[in-house]
Amino acid sequence: MAFTPRIGVYICHCGINISASVDIEAVTAFAASLPAVIIARDYTYMCSDPGQALIKEDIEQLKLNRVVVASCSPRMHEPTFRAAVASAGLNPYCFEMANIREQCSWVHPGSEATTQKAMDLIASAVAKAAHLQPLITRQVEVSPSALVIGGGIAGLQAALDIAEAGFQVTLVERAEQPGGHAAQLHTTFPYMQPARELLRPLMERVDAHPRIEVMLSAEVEEIKGFVGNFEASVRQSEEMRTVSAGSIVIATGFEVFDAHIKKEFGYGLYPQVITTLDFELLSAQNLQVNGHSPRKVVFIQCVGSRDQSLGNPYCSRVCCMVAARQAKWVRQRLPEAEVTIFYMDVRAFGKGFEEFYDQVRTCGVIYRRGNPSEILRQGEHLLVRAEDTLLGEVVEVEADLVVLALGMVPRQDSAALASLLKLSRSADGFFMEAHPKLRPVDTSVAGVFLAGCCQGPKDIADSISQARGAAAAAMIPLLRGQVQVEAATAYVEEELCAGCGQCAQVCTYGALRLHPVRNVMTVNQVLCQGCGACASACPSGAVTVSHFTFTQTMAQLEVLLNGSNHQRKQELLPTASLMAK
Amino acid sequence: MLQIESRQFATTHNLFACIQCGKCTGGCPMAVKTTLNPRNLIYRLLVAGNGYDLEGREELWDCTTCATCSSRCPKLVNPMEAVIALRGAFVEKGRVHPNVKTALESTFRHGNPLSMPREERVRWASDLSIKPFGEGVEYLFFVGCTPSYDPRVQQVARSLVKLVQHANLDFGFLAEEESCCGSEIRRLGEAGLFEMIVEENQEMLKAMSVDKMFTTSPHCFNAFKNDYPQNGVQVEHYTQLLSRALENGWLKFSGRFEKTVTFHDPCYLGKHNGIYDEPRQVLTGIPGLKLVEMDRSREKSLCCEGGGGRMWLEGSNPGTRLARWRIQEALDTGAQVLATACPFCLLTLEEALKHQNAEDKLRVMDIAEIADQVL
Incomplete structure (x- = not known):
């Protein structure tokens, strides 16, 4: 028996978001007049429970087999309505959405033309709906393993948590040894604990763990696949290995700001000018400068941070406490030494930090407010020239050791890793989380998570917190064991395909392969994300993307091009073309 | 009020x-x-x-x-x-020092802030056979007011002409038609007069079809490069031009300059425009010359106190001119010559040298003068 579409159209007011500039009554009447439309209704909030109930009741009572909702962007509520029609027994792909909010009421003034455009959009959605086909959403097995990129303190912690939960973990570290920047630290703030004591047990546990494989001197060169089934090509010396993983944690860390860039401080020119990182090594040698113990030590905060002239506008979050801790160290080891810290603002926001700052001051460290402008040579010593802004006077403070409290910058190779995984980076160059508040460990790519300083400067405690958060999030698909794959994927009509391979060239997911025997292209339905690039590249029209078939798309276009008053369309053109950008 | x-x-x-x-x-x-x-x-x-x-x-x-x-x-x-x-x-409100008033008025009337007649602008060059700039000439040499009129700085302009001629570069100048670039006028706060100067000079450059130009002074260079609206003219300080001429072999030195030299970075070349290397390339290209650096060099160079209209203003603490400190810093390096590449620096530093009674230990010279000696 031939299929007869029975379509229901539901028009949402979205409070007054749509109804203020679109004549809902006229649009509803128009929708009801369209071919195959059995019923058209409007409601204040179609996405609300009563709104969804309208749709479900009609499906049951009026035997609707296709549903169109005219409301907001599909990015907002397509999942909501797909679930609604599915709960009434329809296939979720038998649903189509007309965006009359973002693409109409929000961008045009209230007018007849705006109402006409809403009508056109609905007519076009109805035309497509008549040709919609049910699709089957499939589940695929998840590889019960994770890949952790970066073996610093965050990566080690994330790897350990995932392995402890029972999954196989591959930890890829570029350096010869794990530990990252934390391994270069001597002591930590605010409890003056040796960094070694924190890092070593973690490294030992990772090393001894039966479910963690640590690949040192190794680099990820390529990543294919998607959540549940990633495949990474890892190079270790000359050998290439393929690592499969259900999810990925990025923990590639940061780089220390290059102090040479701040010419006025003479780093590299004056041997008495060192960085907070150099200080860590020096602490291990009991603070000798040219064979002497320094008597006058000056710390300078915010070197490379909070500095728009360098393109580093952010606060590096650790330097205040690092300098405070090092200053305290000097006071403890060399009670004779005068220690001055030049600061702009002291940021002691973490747990125990303000109390630590209190201790540092009371142990005799002088805090002077001012951002030093330059360091000059004076005989064997240096002069730190600054305005003490509280005195309102220019001061020249003598020093035989100046320590620059360096900020953190994104790794130079972060752009390369970003393009490997199609990750976004924020304006500061660090990897961008999916939402700054609500999704702090997720990325815009499903199954890829962020831990530690690759996402932005943070101290050890925050790196560990984020690492554990990222590990927990990365375990969700692993624990479920299955992930849903997109049903709207590409397929090849083999009798039309010449096997030319142009589709494979444009596919960024590696989903198309030449069949070795049949000599036609085949689509890996798991890898395919339904983007449609292949379908437009195919010279013989052999590739089709389900849910966006030629018939469906042409039906939509035909209505838009022939269906209504052209005069009105001209009025809307400028904004319409703007929206296309 | x-x-x-x-x-x-x-x-x-x-x-x-x-x-x-x-x-x-x-x-x-x-x-x-x-x-x-x-x-x-x-x-x-x-x-x-x-x-x-x-x-x-x-x-x-x-x-x-x-x-x-x-x-x-x-x-x-x-x-x-x-x-x-x-x-x-x-x-x-007209509330400016009489010296400033004079400089502004002179620039308006005579095209220079030095109260000198326009006819005399070209006297320094009368025996140098510099052709007037015209269509087809590659470079415009923008001399500047101080090098045109100040007897000491005229020597720099003369040396520079000889160097550029020696390098066989095709250049011409505007002679009496040249007017102040307005750099100091702008920095004295006379925005209206500066705007007028810019307009007139822009018209002149356009009418003359100037593509490339070089200046004696870093102040003129900076004005044309950064203060004037973009006009497509490629402007260089002469040290950039000489450095390129040396690199390409257009300029060759036959003599030697057996002296230790330290270089004072002019603010309008260095801090304003990041040009630190080219002047040093010219100096180190001079046979026999030994370059030593002061602690305050490049980005940390100490100002001579001659910019921002301060050539006409003593300032509120004239007792301690920065140029005198600078002379001391130069003396501390043991250098025999303090080189610079700016008319204002040259004058302030030389003045300070006299004040310090150190003329037997140190000489202040412009890079062009040193280079001219070894042609």
Whole structure:
């Protein structure tokens, strides 16, 4: 028996978001007049429970087999309505959405033309709906393993948590040894604990763990696949290995700001000018400068941070406490030494930090407010020239050791890793989380998570917190064991395909392969994300993307091009073309 | 009363971005010896409500516009430009030092701030057979006011002409038609007059179809490069041109200059425009010359106190000219010659040298003069 579409159209007011500039009554009447439309209704909030109930009741009572909702962007509520029609027994792909909010009421003034455009959009959605086909959403097995990129303190912690939960973990570290920047630290703030004591047990546990494989001197060169089934090509010396993983944690860390860039401080020119990182090594040698113990030590905060002239506008979050801790160290080891810290603002926001700052001051460290402008040579010593802004006077403070409290910058190779995984980076160059508040460990790519300083400067405690958060999030698909794959994927009509391979060239997911025997292209339905690039590249029209078939798309276009008053369309053109950008 | 609308001023000059870190004042060469304090000034403007009285703020005239403050500000505030704009409020009311008034009037009438007649602009070059610039000539040599009129700096212009001729570069000049670039006029706060000068000079450059030009002074160079609207003209300081001429073998030195030389970076070449290497390339290209550096060099170079209109203003603490400190720094290196590449630096440093009675130990020379000696 031939299929007869029975379509229901539901028009949402979205409070007054749509109804203020679109004549809902006229649009509803128009929708009801369209071919195959059995019923058209409007409601204040179609996405609300009563709104969804309208749709479900009609499906049951009026035997609707296709549903169109005219409301907001599909990015907002397509999942909501797909679930609604599915709960009434329809296939979720038998649903189509007309965006009359973002693409109409929000961008045009209230007018007849705006109402006409809403009508056109609905007519076009109805035309497509008549040709919609049910699709089957499939589940695929998840590889019960994770890949952790970066073996610093965050990566080690994330790897350990995932392995402890029972999954196989591959930890890829570029350096010869794990530990990252934390391994270069001597002591930590605010409890003056040796960094070694924190890092070593973690490294030992990772090393001894039966479910963690640590690949040192190794680099990820390529990543294919998607959540549940990633495949990474890892190079270790000359050998290439393929690592499969259900999810990925990025923990590639940061780089220390290059102090040479701040010419006025003479780093590299004056041997008495060192960085907070150099200080860590020096602490291990009991603070000798040219064979002497320094008597006058000056710390300078915010070197490379909070500095728009360098393109580093952010606060590096650790330097205040690092300098405070090092200053305290000097006071403890060399009670004779005068220690001055030049600061702009002291940021002691973490747990125990303000109390630590209190201790540092009371142990005799002088805090002077001012951002030093330059360091000059004076005989064997240096002069730190600054305005003490509280005195309102220019001061020249003598020093035989100046320590620059360096900020953190994104790794130079972060752009390369970003393009490997199609990750976004924020304006500061660090990897961008999916939402700054609500999704702090997720990325815009499903199954890829962020831990530690690759996402932005943070101290050890925050790196560990984020690492554990990222590990927990990365375990969700692993624990479920299955992930849903997109049903709207590409397929090849083999009798039309010449096997030319142009589709494979444009596919960024590696989903198309030449069949070795049949000599036609085949689509890996798991890898395919339904983007449609292949379908437009195919010279013989052999590739089709389900849910966006030629018939469906042409039906939509035909209505838009022939269906209504052209005069009105001209009025809307400028904004319409703007929206296309 | 010299009231300005401080809120509007703070918005226009991005002063709300200031975090009062003091980096500007800490590096300001004048802040040590006068009451000029850019950080404090910004703060006062910010907290003044909507009106700030500039009365008595004479230290605004101390600023040498050396750009140390603006080049180091971590928040991209430009205190130097704010000072220049505040000077404008004095100029508008005619409340300026008589010397400044004379310089402004002379520039308006005679095309130079030195109260010299226009006819005499070209006297320094009468025996040098420099062709007038015209269509088809590759470079315009923009001489500048001080090199045209000041007997000491005329020697620099003459040396420069010989060098460029020796390098076989095709150039011409504007002779009496040349007028002040307006750099110091702008920095004295006379924005209106500067605008007029820009308009006239732009028309002249266009009418003459100038594509490339070089200047004696870093101040003229900076004005054409950064203050004038983009006009497609490629402007260079002469040290850039000479450095290129050496590199390409157009310029060759046959003599030797067996002296230890230290180089004083002019602010308008260095801090304003980041040109540190080219002057040094010319110096180290001179056979026999040994270059030594002062501690304050390149980005940390100490201003000579000749910029920002200070050639005509003593400032509020004339007893301690920066140029004298600079001479001492040069002496400390053991150098026999203090080289520079700016007419103002040359004059202020030479004056300070006389003051220090150190003429038997050190000479102040322009790079062009040294290079000319080894042609």
